Amino acid sequence: MDKIGLYLGCLIPTEQYAYEMALREVLPDLGIELVDVEGVACCGAPLRHINLSLTMYLSARNMAIFEKEGLDILAPCPYCHQALSEAKHVMENNPALKAKINSNLETEGLTYKGTIKHYHVLDLLHDVIGIDNIKEHVEEPLDANIAAHYGCHLIRPNDIPRPDDSENPQKLETLLKTIGAKSDYYKEKLDCCGAHIMVNESESALTKTGQKLQAVEEQGFDALTTLCPWGHRMFDAKQEDAAKVVGGSIDVPVLYYLQLLGIAMGKDQNTLGLTLNLSPTDKLSFIEEEI
């Protein structure tokens, strides 16, 4: 594969700019040409509370647009990735629903056939680009013990295809080891970050965030990494708020895996959006002080 359509969803291109910067900076060097596609919109997942039909329609709509362009999809947000996966899976198993959605898509001049694949950054790196390939690009191996947070929607539920095992995912740890880092067993790695109820139950949401971060500290990790904009927002931007809710101070550097990869590849740290991480990333030896 060389060309892939980039589908950012809502959160990444409206506030999680660091993820987008790192993506655009790192992936081309690994032989992936990212193509921006016009006309796409929300994946529909956030509207699932309100009406399942909206979610299904929006997911199908986005896939139909990429299909028209003849491009497979890279969906770096697990929440989007799962919505697309589920819509695809359900339509495959429920032709009546597919027909109904297609009749609506017609209004917008679209049809969904189900011919393209979609990837998340995790399987793109691990399975498509490949560990050996990545290893070749590593110039400055990172010396740190980094906890891996997958994000609920990236690995569950296992009855639809997910990029890694639902109970014992290992790809992110493998990727961390590939860039020289250590990644001990992080017991809370399958747990929720709280993001989903941030709109309506922020205190409980922040409690989750705080507990997960505290566990990272207690288990002696140097940092936490994710491949999820929702999780990252909670752990990074909301770290201070979370600390207040659970009491005490929390000091955990939080970075997107692609930022770590970029650093290990010897990239100019300015291009990886590192100034946008609000958590204390400068604690890490490999982060340049003044960017």
Next chain:
Amino acid sequence: MSIIDLTSMAEPEGEQQDKINEILKTLKEDIPNDCYQCGKCTSGCEAFILLELEPHKVMALSKSGFIDELLNSDVIWTCVTCLKCKERCPQDLAPVDVIFALKNIAVASGKQIDTGISNMLQSVLGSGYIQQPKEVVDKDNKAVTRDSLGLPSLPAPKEIQKLQQVLMKAATETLG
């Protein structure tokens, strides 16, 4: 109905139950009737400790038809969608999807919902996204935007009215 709940005088609601099951069947999920109340879902529910969501109870109430009390309760809005219940249910059931179905039914019957959630809908209808690109601050408290970071502009639906129409139509349709 041969059954009455003497604490509330409520009777099982077959119609509401059908609605839940219809949504589940669209997703090709099994219906709550198969639940044998092992409690595994609640043992691992990420929302239980903080917010008292008991997925096994949601299943039991849905199964026996006492659904109004769920629709009227805030508890269904506390699910964090960690999906652990669905992942681990030994009967292959999906409490999280039952909870989603209940929320959908509550919305359709005009129940008041959190403004944070309704705002997302308004935003998608207006622009295709749950929010517009924000100005964010960096480590040095400097405000930055997509533009200032050199990121391309956000792709948007070409004819937003058309999308709006289709979404309004889809929302009223039953799936299946």
Next chain:
Amino acid sequence: MVKIGVFICHCGTNIGGVVDIDELVEFSSRLDDVVFATDYKYMCSDPGARVIKEAIEEHELTRVVVTSCSPRMHEPTFQSVIEDAGLNRFCLEMANIREHCSWVHKDKKEEATQKAKELVAMAVRKSKTLEPLKSFQKEVVHDALVIGAGIAGIQASLDLAEAGKKVYLVEREPSIGGRMAQLDKTFPTLDCSSCILTPKMMDVARHPNIELLTYSEVTEVDGSVGDFDVKVKRKPAYVDWDKCNGCGECAQVCRMKGRVEDEFNEGLGKRSAIYVPFQQAVPLKYTIDPNKCLMLLSGRCGESPPCQDVCELGAIDYEQEEEMMELNVGSIIVATGYDMMDPNGMYEYGYDHSPDIITNLEFERLISSSGPTSGEIRRISDGEEVKSVSFILCVGSRDQDLQEYCCRIGCMSALKHAYLLRDHLGDEVDLNICYTDIRSFGKGYEEFYRRIRDGNTTLIRGRPSEINVEKDGSINFNVFDTMTQKLLQVNSDLVVLVPALVPRKDSGELSQILRISEGTDGFFLESHPKLKPADTATDGVFIAGCCQGPKDIPDAVAQASGAASKAMGIISREELESDPMIAWVDEDICVGCGVCIDVCPYSARELNEVTGIAEVDEILCTGCGGCIAACPSNACIHKNMTKQQILRMIDEVI
């Protein structure tokens, strides 16, 4: 001239409640060559039989059509009825208007009646060309084979041997005993497992009628009921068992001593490369593990192999080779037992993350006085004292993703273990059982359950979602108790998982060798779930114990005795009547291509060198029909199920 009688059964309301019987009688009586048609409430009853017999005499019937249920159950009944009345028993044809009609079309009475008419018309049409056939006799071999020597296989062998029959008992492992030998005490009476098992094992060893073939496997079975040819592979033990007296000096000096994972102790202990599985092994003969013996792996073991040096009897023989043995038996009993599901199938329960999370079978070894710790219960990771133990039931049982069925012994095993732990460790130890429904259905089981309820065991009605192993190795989990409606945090020194019982890993291969079927759960399938629990689809092959489905010892033993008496019913006869509904070759058409010889699974086809025609061995042929489908020249014909007969039946409905 053919004179056909049609007899329509109501089967109570099973058929009568759906199909319009009067209309069917009327319809039948108008069919060609039908001289008499009638109905009766239960045709299979004595008065029903009388109706048929009287009609045969009165109307001089030459063919009889019974329209009722599946021929599986009652074909032999009606065959005997018409035989009593002087007809050849193969002049009967049945139309199944129950399973094929009234049961499946309950709500469509009119259509069901129409279908019943068509089924009767087809049967009548076929009956016209039925040929009277003659059964013939075949000699029966009086010996039996039992595969698997757990408690079920042992029981079956002893029953047959006591009845005076020669039994070959084939066991894969170096010793007999099976799972029961691994157990400590047995519920609900708490007898010590080896105390009640060892005497039976000794009986087997001593019995003059039992030929024990341990460390052996069945590789091939030919022939059919009454006369099976069996090939048995005898694996090399690399020890001459005629010389070995079981002293065990060799195991003491083995260079691999304490370095080989001990399967009998479920990996909790270590053994040598030369070993007996356990001290009461039968036969008490040593075996060399070819995958662990340095001599066998590399041809060298230090200066010289110590086991060989120490054995004064000169029993060690590294040159020993596999042997094949051929047996001829009249009947076969399969009793190969069960495996435990790998608990990692439910990864969230952390089996892989801590040595202190074990299975209930491992627990049996842990608490057994003959086990690796001599029955002392200590934490496996660090040998520390155990202050709390938790049991998790239904791990992978009653699970749509893993095993759908109930393991039937898990609840009782946990109750038993709780009882034993209290007994061993006293009042200080905390005991928790996380259950979904306690199933204490057996005799004396509910009473046992009450004893546990009386005691100090915390019964939590709920199931943890995951089990956590902390960095310091301590174990905890959260479980919602649906009774108290509380989320409980449980800290536990030892967690015992109760995994599903699953079919033996290789049961698929064995079922192919024996031509028996497996159910959707993978266990061997019985002929009838209620009425033929020990029979299989292959005549003369019976099943007993857990290979048919999870069960406790009492049920395994009962089924084993049942299977033995079924086998006796065959091997105690001099001759068996053979079913004449078999393949037949039209000599004018057969070109001798030999295709049938390759497809016949029973080796019943052979090419006659002189005539060049493929003949049927009437004794071996079971009438499976394989050759008939395969024969390119249509020369193979199934007696009373010919192509013409079938085409006429089809003609009748289209």
